[in-house]
Amino acid sequence: METTPEPGKRAYQSTELRQTATVEAVVQLCAEQDPATLTTARIADEVGLSQGALFKHFPNKSRLWESVAGWVAEQLTSQVFSKAEQHELADQALEAMFLAHIGFIARHPGIPRLMLGELQKPGNGPAKTIIRQTLSRYRKKVVGLLELGIQQRRIGPGIDTEAAAVLYIGAIQGLVVQAMVSGEIHTIEHTAPRIFKLYKAGLQELPDEPEK
């Protein structure tokens, strides 16, 4: 598992390396533990460091969380947005984004816990602000693609784009909640295309109210 160092020989590393290693360790740990219960001791142990040494690389726990939030925002947006740009048609771009997002979560099961955990905190901590901005930016990207899709005649012209963006994020959340309930994270990659198909059907705009 770990590169066992010669007994007595410690592997000193630069703060920069330790910082990224620590952030990734936190993301890793969130896959198996509630972020709220993550202690500096547990994190240090995962990195292979004494608890005190952690504070040579981060001034305090809050800043560590800030770095983690930044890492998540960076990874998520870069990985998801890049997939969107590989498609001309807006609806296909949306589908690619959707599946990339779900894949990202499947690869890092701690991410939803992390993001939801931050959002749950009231107030406006720095970490929460980063997550909020990321989600806000994400939402705007989706709205933009939806409007493009309408121009391209791939999406019904009367579609409520704001609502559709909320439902898009909700579709992801629904899969996440289902995974939390069932406890099996990897089912979501299988279910995701079915969910998106249904979501997309709602964007097509039909006959109007069948009742009344």
Add this chain to the structure above:
Amino acid sequence: METTPEPGKRAYQSTELRQTATVEAVVQLCAEQDPATLTTARIADEVGLSQGALFKHFPNKSRLWESVAGWVAEQLTSQVFSKAEQHELADQALEAMFLAHIGFIARHPGIPRLMLGELQKPGNGPAKTIIRQTLSRYRKKVVGLLELGIQQRRIGPGIDTEAAAVLYIGAIQGLVVQAMVSGEIHTIEHTAPRIFKLYKAGLQELPDEPEK
């Protein structure tokens, strides 16, 4: 607000009353505070009790959370399911459920924090089990209504009911996440009908893949 008792005369109450008062206080507090950071001292203070007195009514904190989870499950299912039974047509029942659920959350903004907080914990604590069972039961109810809707010809016959149930719960989650991001809880009651309209459109089943 409170019936101020004669000074010096304390209002001793039965454990039963204290228990329900405490549970409701916790739900109330979750509207403004992360459940993970709720201390017994803060709870006792809200009830108007010394911290130690709390343990005359609950053997430990874990059992208190169990009671809270039970209260939430009870209230949510009774309020939401009862609305469903007032409608003959399955799609109208689903809409009524949806709006009732959002209304319930708007009246008790702490509920999502509570439920998500529990689901976030790994393992199978008693409180988490209650929430899980509640969501599972909820999901089955939705699937049942969807199948009924197909029989009634209100919903497309080829609809993936399992996926549609996940998306239904996701639609609620999407609204919750939006509220967490914006910080304004009461917008969800306004947005909810727009989201459901979009969701319902996806259940109508159309021409098949427009591309390929």
Add this chain to the structure above:
DNA sequence: CAAGATAAAGTAATTACTTACTTTCTTTTG
């Protein structure tokens, strides 16, 4: 060898829960 990385031990604050005792309510009984 100097700058910086690390461990190990320590500290103050917080938290769930306990204990010792007091006050109120309920029940039994002379």
Add this chain to the structure above:
DNA sequence: CAAAAGAAAGTAAGTAATTACTTTATCTTG
């Protein structure tokens, strides 16, 4: 039916465990 006895509800202070963060001294390495 009052008074005493007992049970239940309350407080206030204490305790052990945990936690984020500090300090001191030692070890690595460019």
